[in-house]
Each structure stands twice: as structure tokens, then as C-alpha cells.
Amino acid sequence: MDFVQVSEEEGDEPIELPAEEDGTLLLSTLQAQFPGSCGLKYRNIDTQAVRGVRSNEGRLFPPSAESGWGEDIYFCVFPKENKRKSDDNLENSTAKTKRIETRLRCTDLIVLGLAWKTTEDSLREYFETYGEVLMAQIKKDVKSGQSKGFGFVRFGSYEAQMRVLSNRHLIDGRWCEVKVPNSKGMGHQVPCKVFVGRCTEDINSDDLRDYFSKFGEVTDVFIPRPFRAFSFVTFLDPDVAQSLCGEDHIIKGVSVHVSNAAPKAEQNRSHQGQNYSYNAGNNFGMHSYHQGNHMNSGRSGHHRGNNQQHNAHGSDNTAIGNSHSNIGSGGYGMGGNNFGANMGGGGYANSSNHNSGGNMNHRQDGVIPYNNNRQNNFHGMNQPHNGNVGNGGWMNRGHLDMPNLQALGINSQGSNSSNQGQNMNNPLGVGLNLNSLPMNPALVAAALNQWSLLGNQLQNQNQDQQGGNFLSWMAQNSGHSNCNMNNSGRNKGSNNQNSSGMNKGDNSSNDQQNGCPPGNSWSNQSSGSQNSVDKSNFL
């Protein structure tokens, strides 16, 4: 195996990193040793100039195809603090100010979810890969000395602190959460993580990392498995994250949509403390997928291709495969959806759908019009996400932007008999209308993400107990992608340009047709364990 000698900076002691069989070095390999690095460069002995190493799709290529990486010592490239700023002087001065100002903001961080066996030494050892650790402590039971499963860590640099805060951490086999402790009275926390919608299955984490690294340092990429058509990208710099929100980006020829995610602290406050009415009849909340962003893109051909691709994967007519259309169609009851896949006369129609046709647009040219059947704004309550760019719009979210959980089959009327008293496995903390489930996991996931209502404790739960949280529920439903077309909902769209306003899709019998358990519900998925889901780790 070929090894590449890499140091963080020129002159530092190098670490040998294993190259792949094809001679390339995975960016992920590099980043495992040098978190935050986005590339490599080296000193050309002949010219004395610094040369960059070719990087493409998560791979770094050796300078020479014949001699490979050679004996050169490569050093890391880190993204500038904010590449989007045009004025270098301004950038440097603000960056400097920021550094000085934020140096003071280093604070103890709480580490939750530690394995019982984790010691202060192993905790320190783990976090030292991020930077100087000034303190690492495990909280223990005074009598037994047994770990309480959480601890604190303090870094010497704000850089390290930020990096740690924006990553997930696998420590001694458990996914741990690192936060600023409540006791510190969290000030404003700008989210570093963005939601990337409309991903296709061939977009892997390296692709995402590679692509988004050009805007700023990417500290984490998370793609829910099984494939859910969305992912999360975390940036070191929250400004970078915010600046991308609302934008469409093309990765591997696919138009993905970046949208913002409410910060952890914000979501917990707003959803636990304020008792929103989920029955308010608001729109579904997925308008961001359709509103404005695509209208003038002129790329309907691409989307046709997209549908084709997913159909080929056998996930036709799910919101995943057709997220452009179905998610937006969720205005009422999610009935009568799936039109996206069946339009255009391209032969993608799936007979298992119940398209009423009211919203279909049978264009002769087979092009799927973008905003066909859009449900946006039919209550006049949506807030276009584009409006959020650069103005911290996420902070202004309120009722108007809430998902229509009723449309998701979720009500606030409590629960049925199987669910009484325990609020079992319902990560929303609200009652569920079990009769209207199952629903489309991707729809729900995307919607809930918008309000940060879903968590990713799945890792530990899967390890430990197979809990019934949202994502594990999604996982269990993964083979039932077609389950999303139940509910005798109606699809009312005042913005609908192609219909008289009604799209009655009676798909109520589709549960069993599609092999989905009728009345599938959260409680059905229960393993019986207590599972009050912490939703804070997903965003």
C-alpha cells in the first residue's frame, strides 16, 4: 500500500496516510487526520512554487500517474474563513477581529451520551485530535465512581471548539453530542448545518463535501440511510451555511436545494415551550422546494431525468423520487400526489397511483412543467426561503412557517388506545392520528427538518436498543416507499395553474395494495422501550 506523507503545515512533522488502490488519496482519509482540511499542496522543488494537488469528487490525485505521490511531503489546504467575501482586506480585518473577539468565547462544552466506559483520559485523547484540550472531565457518581454518561471538555482555541460543536462524535463506540451547556446561557447561535434536499442516491458524502468545500470548511456531512433524498452539510462557519440557504446547486448534474435549519436551542425552545397548534391548517411547509427557486430555472428536462432515474431504482412515485412535486403537493392530506412521476407522457406512469388527472399537464413535448400543481401560498402564509438569505431569516420563524402536521396525519388530539398515557415513540411529542398513517417518510422528514423536529439519536439507539424513534421508523418503512399515497385527502391548490383547483386523489386503499401494514403507526414500531427522543442532534 502506498502512503502519502502529509503535514498540517509546511515544516510540520508529517503523518503517513494510506492511499487507495488506484493511487488516489481519499479526502475523507485526509480529513480524518486533519479535520477541516479540504485539499493538499506541496512545494515544487524545481520552481520553489507551491503546487496544488488535483482534487475531484472526494479524491486527491497524485501529481504523477507514474511515480505516484513520491517522497514529497504534502501539506494541508484549509478553506479561507469566508471565500465569498470579495474584499480581501476587509476579509482579513474582519477575520482578525472575529478571531480576537471569539477567542474569549471559548467555553466548557458538555459532552452527552458518553459510553459508561469512557474515561477522562480517553475523552481527552479523542478531543485532542481537534486541538488543545484544556480540560476533560467525566461526571461520576460520587459513591460508585461510575460515569454518569456525560462530561465536559474545554478547548484552547475557538476554532477547535467550533469544529467540535459542528461535528458528530463517535467516542468509544457511541455517538455523542457536544453542546454549549445550558448553564452558560447560550447567546445567539447561528446554525452551521444546512439541509440539502433533492439529493439523488449517487451523491455521496464525499461529493457533498467536495462540492460544498469551495464555499467554506465543511465539518460534517450526514446522509440518512437508507436513502432519503436529503442530507445535511455542516460548515465550520455559520455565515457560509446561511449564505447558501435558499440556493439551488448542481452536484453531479443534479439540482439540489439548500435550505436552512433552525438551530438546536431555537427549536427546543419554540417547540417545547410554546405549544403551537398543529391543527392550524397551515401549509405543509415544503414550499421552499417549489417556491420561486425553480420557477425560472428552465431545467425541467433535468427533473424529468430525475424521475426517470428514481423510477429505475424502483422507488417510483415516492416523494423521494419526485420530491419536486410530491412534497409540494402535500398541502392537504397528501392525497392525489404522485402526479410528478406520471406526467409528461414519458412512460413513467405507474398504475398504482391514483391520479385524478386534475392537475396533470399532458404536454406534448413530454416536459414536466415545474410548478405544475404547486400548492404554495394557498393560505397565503408561506415565507419564501430565499428571503432568508443573509438576514438570519431562520430566527424569524413562527407559526406561519409551521408544517401542517395535520396533513402529515398528526393531530394534537391525543392518541388512540394503543398509545395512551405514554406518548410512545412519538418523536413529535404530539398525538398521532394513527388512522392516517403510514405516511411518506421523506415527506415527513423533510417537513420536520424544516422545524427541526426530528432527531438523529438513531445511531446509539440502533446500537443499543433498536428504539422506535422517527428515523428508525423511517428505516423500518424503507421498503414501503409507496405507502405515501393514503389519506383520502384533497389537493386544493389555488396556485394550481392547470386545474380547476381540486385534485381529488383517493388513495385510501393503497396501504395494503402496497404491502404496507394498514394503520401503521409509531406505536406499532415500538420496541417497548422508553424513548423520549432527543431531537436536538439532527440539526
Next chain:
DNA sequence: GTTGAGCGTT
């Protein structure tokens, strides 16, 4: 000897 949401006997 078991557990799995939380917030620190400084």
C-alpha cells in the same frame, strides 16, 4: 453486575 435523558458538589 443493570441504565441512556440530561447540564457541572469547580
